[in-house]
Amino acid sequence: MKILLDERQVRAGVLRMAEAIGAEYGSRPLTVIAVMTGSVVLLADLIRLLAMPLRVGVLQASSYKGSTERGELIINADLMPDVTDHDVLVVDDIFDTGHTLTKVVARLRQLRPTSVRTSVLLRKAGRQEVAYEPDFVAFEIPDEFVVGYGLDYRDAYRNLPYIATLDEDDIASTLP
Numbered sequence: 001m002k003i004l005l006d007e008r009q010v011r012a013g014v015l016r017m018a019e020a021i022g023a024e025y026g027s028r029p030l031t032v033i034a035v036m037t038g039s040v041v042l043l044a045d046l047i048r049l050l051a052m053p054l055r056v057g058v059l060q061a062s063s064y065k066g067s068t069e070r071g072e073l074i075i076n077a078d079l080m081p082d083v084t085d086h087d088v089l090v091v092d093d094i095f096d097t098g099h100t101l102t103k104v105v106a107r108l109r110q111l112r113p114t115s116v117r118t119s120v121l122l123r124k125a126g127r128q129e130v131a132y133e134p135d136f137v138a139f140e141i142p143d144e145f146v147v148g149y150g151l152d153y154r155d156a157y158r159n160l161p162y163i164a165t166l167d168e169d170d171i172a173s174t175l176p
């Protein structure tokens with residue numbers, strides 16, 4: 001395992017992103033919607049750096065492998081507060097191809113919020129397959145598989161306080 005962003009770097013990046021979010025919304029009330037489960041650590045750190053009145057909800061986005069090449073994205077919004085006429089900020093761990101976040105935003109827009117913006121911890125360079133760009137990004141990273149700070153490999157490593165890349169040995173030793 002190789003550390004890509006250590007704890008101190010992650011903290012500084014999240015703080016920068018929180019300041020940008022604060023500058024955008026000022027003291028307007030905000031509804032933060034976290035995409036589970038990868039964003040759970042970022043959610044906890046980020047909301048404690050935001051000073052406006054805010055509500056927190058979560059949704060789950062999971063892809064089901066069907067006959068099509070890209071599995072259909074199933075969004076479970078049961079644990080979300082009412083977002084109609086609210087400013088919504090979606091929080092996710094990583095913007096890779098961009099399909100997940102684009103679909104989450106499209107789904108939320110159907111509920112007629114006042115606005116929908118997105119914030120992600122990581123954005124992978126050169127991987128995007130959609131026209132959409134997240135509004136707030138803490139770090140741009142190279143195209144490598146990363147774990148830690150909420151991000152998993154087979155449900156492991158979410159608790160690491162830093163972001164690391166996996167090598168062959170880590171992959172072999174991860175429990176299924």
Ligand code: 5GP
Nearest residue numbers: 094095096097098099100144145146151152
């Ligand atoms: P997208 O739809 O943007 O391609 O993928 C977004 C989702 O794929 C992320 O929310 C995350 O769950 C997963 N993902 C993409 N890249 C990585 C990575 O490097 N590490 C981990 N752990 N998950 C990733």
Ligand code: MG
Nearest residue numbers: 036037038093
């Ligand atoms: Mg995810």
